[in-house]
Amino acid sequence: MNGEVIIFWVTAIFAVVGAVGMVVSRKAVHSALWVAFTMVNLAILYFSLGAPFLGTTQIVVYTGAVMMLFLFVLMIVGVDSSDSLLETIKGQRLVAIILAFAFGSVLTSAITSTGFTSATGLAQSNEATGGNIEGLADLIFGRYLLAFEVTSALLITAAVGAMVLAHNERWAPRKTQAQLQRERTLSGHPTPLPNPGVLALHNSVDTPALLPDGTASQESLPTAFKATPQQIEDGTNEVTS
Amino acid sequence: MNPNNYLVLAGILFTIGALGVLVRRNAIIVFMSVELMLNAANLAFVAASHITGTLDGQAAAFYVMVVAAAEVVVGLAIIVSIFRTRRTASIDEASLLKY
Numbered sequence: 001m002n003g004e005v006i007i008f009w010v011t012a013i014f015a016v017v018g019a020v021g022m023v024v025s026r027k028a029v030h031s032a033l034w035v036a037f038t039m040v041n042l043a044i045l046y047f048s049l050g051a052p053f054l055g056t057t058q059i060v061v062y063t064g065a066v067m068m069l070f071l072f073v074l075m076i077v078g079v080d081s082s083d084s085l086l087e088t089i090k091g092q093r094l095v096a097i098i099l100a101f102a103f104g105s106v107l108t109s110a111i112t113s114t115g116f117t118s119a120t121g122l123a124q125s126n127e128a129t130g131g132n133i134e135g136l137a138d139l140i141f142g143r144y145l146l147a148f149e150v151t152s153a154l155l156i157t158a159a160v161g162a163m164v165l166a167h168n169e170r171w172a173p174r175k176t177q178a179q180l181q182r183e184r185t186l187s188g189h190p191t192p193l194p195n196p197g198v199l200a201l202h203n204s205v206d207t208p209a210l211l212p213d214g215t216a217s218q219e220s221l222p223t224a225f226k227a228t229p230q231q232i233e234d235g236t237n238e239v240t241s
Numbered sequence: 242m243n244p245n246n247y248l249v250l251a252g253i254l255f256t257i258g259a260l261g262v263l264v265r266r267n268a269i270i271v272f273m274s275v276e277l278m279l280n281a282a283n284l285a286f287v288a289a290s291h292i293t294g295t296l297d298g299q300a301a302a303f304y305v306m307v308v309a310a311a312e313v314v315v316g317l318a319i320i321v322s323i324f325r326t327r328r329t330a331s332i333d334e335a336s337l338l339k340y
Contacts, residue, residue: 054299108252
């Protein structure tokens with residue numbers, strides 16, 4: 001058993017575990033982390049297959065840029081937006097699993113029956129061109145130069161498209177400083193609101209501040225947290241269990 | 242080692258990605274499954290380059306990565322703009338074209 005075989009089996013098992021974890025994770029964040037794990041394992045496979053440039057690019061572009069972009073979008077959409085496990089079409093999940101099994105078996109048997117028995121390896125090609133990166137550069141800036149040039153148009157279109165799609169119009173004009181000041185003065189509460197937890201036993205955001213007369217201040221709380229009626233009635237903000 | 246193993250691994254990963262597209266309802270996870278399928282195709286390209294001893298497969302994998310990066314940017318922007326208007330990332334909710 002040589003190094004290539006060991007690397008293959010370890011990374012292959014990890015990659016499949018990561019892919020399955022991506023499909024079965026209920027939370028989208030967990031799925032993203034599983035996919036990143038799979039992609040790192042694929043990068044290791046690229047290194048062992050004699051593609052150090054692609055392995056590095058895989059880590060930089062996929063795990064570094066693409067998956068972090070996914071995590072940013074998850075942050076916008078809401079991290080806890082877990083999938084509903086309700087089936088919209090009855091029996092769809094079972095049929096999908098059966099179809100996937102059938103597809104996978106057909107693919108595997110086709111590859112193993114008509115595939116290759118030995119690999120040439122890249123040693124000769126590397127020797128002829130002076131290395132993996134040099135050879136790849138020869139191809140990209142030589143035979144495939146047109147595709148490389150067209151890629152720039154694709155990237156610019158994608159960047160402009162993303163800017164147009166993600167842009168949102170401002171519906172109301174931005175308030176000026178004078179308007180903000182007028183609203184604040186007319187609101188009847190010109191000073192800043194008390195911070196939550198001031199003079200209280202706890203300093204978490206859900207603990208109302210104690211006013212000088214000992215009453216709990218509802219205004220100190222963010223709108224998401226309301227003091228319990230008990231706390232208001234008692235004039236205390238001790239956490240009652 | 243038999244180089245078919247790499248191709249079979251790529252096939253298995255592609256199948257799992259396709260399964261993810263079929264069974265998941267969250268648009269972002271569906272999109273991640275598509276990324277996994279692209280990665281499986283990349284692995285097949287690199288393995289083919291290893292088998293034939295030429296670098297063309299690696300050049301193809303490089304272009305797949307570029308296209309995938311562009312596709313992710315546009316796709317995620319579409320998901321974000323759908324989320325802004327419909328407050329959901331579920332692919333069942335975006336059904337306006339159906340009626």
